[in-house]
Amino acid sequence: xxxxxxxxxxxxxRVKQKRGEGQWALGYREPLNPNERSKKDDNPLNxxxxxxxxxxxxxxxxxxxxxxxxxxxxxxxxxxxxPGIDGGRTATLxxxxxxxxxxxxxxxxxxxxxxxDQLAVLxxxxxxxxxxxxxxxxxxxxxxxxxxxxxxxTIWAKLEKAGMTTMEACGDSPRVILGSPVAxxxxxxxxxxxxxxxxxxxxxxxxxxxxxxxxxxKTAISGQQDVAHEIHDIAFVGxxxxxxxxxFDLWVGGGxxxxxxxxxxxxxxxPLDEVPDVWEGVISVFRDYxxxxxxxxxxxxxxxxxWGAAKFRHVLEDEYxxxxxxxxxxxxxxxxxxxxxxxxxxxxxxxxxxxxPIAGRVSGATLLAVAKAAERAGSNRVxxxxxxxxxxxxxxxxxxxxxxxxxxxxxxxxxxxxWRRGIMACTGLEFCKLAIVETKARAIELVTExxxxxxxxxxxxxxxxxxxxxxCPNSCARIQTADIGLKGQIVTNADGKQxxxxxxxxxxxxxxDAGFGRKLRxxxxxxxxxxxxxxxxxxxxxxxxxxxxxxxPWVTRAEESVLQ
Numbered sequence: 001x002x003x004x005x006x007x008x009x010x011x012x013x014r015v016k017q018k019r020g021e022g023q024w025a026l027g028y029r030e031p032l033n034p035n036e037r038s039k040k041d042d043n044p045l046n047x048x049x050x051x052x053x054x055x056x057x058x059x060x061x062x063x064x065x066x067x068x069x070x071x072x073x074x075x076x077x078x079x080x081x082x083p084g085i086d087g088g089r090t091a092t093l094x095x096x097x098x099x100x101x102x103x104x105x106x107x108x109x110x111x112x113x114x115x116x117d118q119l120a121v122l123x124x125x126x127x128x129x130x131x132x133x134x135x136x137x138x139x140x141x142x143x144x145x146x147x148x149x150x151x152x153x154t155i156w157a158k159l160e161k162a163g164m165t166t167m168e169a170c171g172d173s174p175r176v177i178l179g180s181p182v183a184x185x186x187x188x189x190x191x192x193x194x195x196x197x198x199x200x201x202x203x204x205x206x207x208x209x210x211x212x213x214x215x216x217x218k219t220a221i222s223g224q225q226d227v228a229h230e231i232h233d234i235a236f237v238g239x240x241x242x243x244x245x246x247x248f249d250l251w252v253g254g255g256x257x258x259x260x261x262x263x264x265x266x267x268x269x270x271p272l273d274e275v276p277d278v279w280e281g282v283i284s285v286f287r288d289y290x291x292x293x294x295x296x297x298x299x300x301x302x303x304x305x306x307w308g309a310a311k312f313r314h315v316l317e318d319e320y321x322x323x324x325x326x327x328x329x330x331x332x333x334x335x336x337x338x339x340x341x342x343x344x345x346x347x348x349x350x351x352x353x354x355x356x357p358i359a360g361r362v363s364g365a366t367l368l369a370v371a372k373a374a375e376r377a378g379s380n381r382v383x384x385x386x387x388x389x390x391x392x393x394x395x396x397x398x399x400x401x402x403x404x405x406x407x408x409x410x411x412x413x414x415x416x417x418x419w420r421r422g423i424m425a426c427t428g429l430e431f432c433k434l435a436i437v438e439t440k441a442r443a444i445e446l447v448t449e450x451x452x453x454x455x456x457x458x459x460x461x462x463x464x465x466x467x468x469x470x471x472c473p474n475s476c477a478r479i480q481t482a483d484i485g486l487k488g489q490i491v492t493n494a495d496g497k498q499x500x501x502x503x504x505x506x507x508x509x510x511x512x513d514a515g516f517g518r519k520l521r522x523x524x525x526x527x528x529x530x531x532x533x534x535x536x537x538x539x540x541x542x543x544x545x546x547x548x549x550x551x552x553p554w555v556t557r558a559e560e561s562v563l564q
Contacts, residue, residue: 022292076169111179112140126364190238253304269328360388422464435471437488507555
């Protein structure tokens with residue numbers, strides 16, 4: 001007699017566990033990558049004491065690698081690129097092979113605000129400690145090169161005596177706050193955001209509670225739309241509420257690099273005195289819920305994309321602010337981008353004068369000369385802009401002409417060509433360890449050539465055609481939001497050789513044209529072909545546009561063959 005057959009029990013399917021993203025608020029506190037381990041091992045703000053007490057005395061070779069390539073950034077310090085290493089080797093070498101023994105040092109200047117005395121201090125530091133280097137960045141900073149660690153404590157003492165700092169100019173921290181260069185004096189301004197910028201800086205910059213974020217956190221606050229608010233982690237944009245009056249529209253989750261995203265409006269109106277509290281709430285959401293497992297997804301834009309604006313606002317209100325925000329209207333988008341170049345009236349009867357260095361490249365000698373020229377014109381206030389330009393405020397009408405002449409003699413034009421006005425460039429191969437191609441010198445060459453080649457049509461260009469050059473994919477020069485954005489890479493020329501070149505993005509923009517450039521399929525230009533390419537595209541635009549049509553709308557309808 002056969003025994004009964006026993007049925008094998010059906011297996012319960014295994015449920016695949018969702019992998020944690022390293023969000024502190026959900027219990028994922030264990031560091032998941034070397035950057036997170038480094039921050040957990042020692043708060044990066046503590047590195048200052050080691051710089052002052054050890055490294056400045058014992059020199060470059062005494063610096064701990066974890067400090068050198070990590071925590072130094074919290075005080076604005078990066079090692080610069082060792083000279084002579086071509087861009088084709090950037091991705092193949094170890095960090096220590098790329099490191100020079102000198103540093104880039106970034107001075108954070110919130111709102112780009114400077115007195116002429118402070119500008120003179122920045123100039124003296126450049127001339128004494130940085131081989132006369134000084135670049136105006138598109139984050140309203142001053143950036144030095146050739147800094148030795150032995151000099152850093154002396155530089156800090158000079159800066160801090162003058163009311164400036166390098167604290168959290170870099171690192172996974174709240175970076176410099178962008179603000180309107182003409183805050184408090186512009187006729188078109190809805191509200192002056194300066195008090196909020198000052199209060200955020202006073203309360204939170206250098207606070208250990210916010211010095212270990214998943215990644216960097218970029219802020220923009222302006223009463224008018226002149227700070228690229230659409231591409232910031234958080235932005236407060238001036239808007240007039242029909243019931244409550246002037247305040248700010250709240251945006252979160254913008255950013256560029258290899259995954260560009262336009263920020264999202266939360267639909268909330270924030271009065272001036274509540275901006276610091278709301279800012280703290282948003283940065284706390286990022287700190288606690290931001291993704292820490294993968295560095296490539298550690299920006300707040302990924303969290304906002306996954307949650308959506310409604311959930312983000314709900315968490316902000318219920319878990320952090322413990323109150324509801326006031327609903328508010330969207331700000332009206334200006335017809336043209338605002339860069340403050342030229343001579344403009346202030347609300348008090350004086351004038352501000354905006355001048356254009358090429359791609360932000362200046363020098364200590366130039367900064368000192370600007371400070372003296374401003375003082376001779378009766379001003380003691382200078383501002384840096386998010387477009388790598390500078391503005392002198394409070395100029396009496398009788399002094400405007402003389403100031404313009406002095407600035408022009410320094411290479412700072414107040415009536416620049418569209419190319420000089422619209423050019424931006426990152427640090428590039430000259431100093432940056434991430435770069436693949438040269439940018440600053442190439443920007444200067446490009447502007448110089450375009451001013452000659454396109455002189456015949458210059459008067460026909462009502463709005464500057466912006467050209468942004470970036471040395472790598474990280475978009476420090478905002479290539480996706482330029483009319484012509486150029487991403488540096490190694491390309492193959494007509495002879496089959498590997499040379500410096502650029503991938504082309506066309507028709508990006510902010511404001512009315514908010515969106516990312518059209519990346520031409522497979523289209524790249526070599527560095528030597530760049531000027532001819534830009535000339536060809538601009539001439540095609542002038543020939544093919546409708547009356548009054550801007551570059552970006554023209555690109556969206558142009559045939560691809562015309563754009564190559």
